[in-house]
Amino acid sequence: GCWYLLPQIRQRPLYPHIPHDGKSELNPERSGTCRKYYDEYSKKRLTGRIMACWCSHSICYGFHCMPLAEGRNDVFSAMLTRWPEAPERVVYDYACALGPYCWTREPEFFADMQFVIDGFHSTGHTKCSTASFLKTYADVQPALAKLNSSAAECGNSGLARIQKSVSYMGQERAVLYCWVFLWIWNRLRIRSMFQRSKNAL
Template identity: 70%
Template sequence: GCCYGLPQIRYRPRYPRLPHDGKADVSKERTGSCQKYYDTYSQKRLTGGIMACWCTHSICYGFHCIPVGEGRNDVFSAIITRWPKAPARVVYDFACALGPYCWSREPEFFANTQFMVDGFHAPGHTKCSPAAFLKSYSAVNADLAHINSSAAECGNSGIARIRKSVSYMSQTRAILYCWAFISVWNRLQIRGLYKKAGQLL
């Protein structure tokens, strides 16, 4: 199941020379040197659900169903199949692992993309380079300090409200229910932005 506001403009390429391409991250070798990534997604063997893409205003671009715990391939596939041009910045809790994953597959497409770990999750990345942290970029570029790096966490916490209801539904109905919930969520977020903008005028 897949539901994005952006149309699919290309298929996800295959990379036969890259071992385990497109498969779930189930070992330390596949997840790189980030211990937090391995402990969260690989070792615990999380079950599936949905993966949603958010803008910095907590407005959802769309979502797709995932059979197992969210991995780098889910984010990569969403961007490469829907975005005409790679985003300038991707703020993700495991951007330290996502960046190399994307660059090794589509170096030209992601050539100008910055992959940054948000401030909330950065303390858990004890073995990762600070070069992957949003706060490191913000120290050089003050404009980045205004980015709402917790937008996705806020949105995901909203989706968590319907987790129990969705668990009792068939996949088709669950997707429709998620779509309806996210549509209402987006509308409320947009109305809130207009209201805030009106107060500033």
């Protein structure tokens, strides 16, 4: 099940010439060169939950249920099938692996997109290039230092409040429950932003 503010405008293509495309990433060869990704997701064989897409204001664009642990395909498919154009930048825990995954499959769509890891999650990416770190770009573009790179963490911590309740539900009811929760969450975030801007006048 899934729910997104953006309608689905295209299907995820199949890439028959790319080995194991679209399949779970349960070994280091499939999960790329990032050992942190493999150790935390694939190696532990974590079960799936919900993957949500957030803007920098912690407003949710949508979510979908995952049968297995979150993988690069989840993020790739969400962006490719819902966004008319690729976002300028994506901040993701494992952007070091997501970037090559996206560029290999859709080089034109993701050509100008920046894949970065926020400062909080950069710890442990010892073998990853600093070109994947948001801090590297912020050193050159100071404005990026003001980017709320923890917006997704804030949103996901909100979803954690209903995690136990959702675990006892069937898929249809769980999706509806998450939709209602996120609808209220978004409304409260927007009201808070509006109030802050009003007070600043």
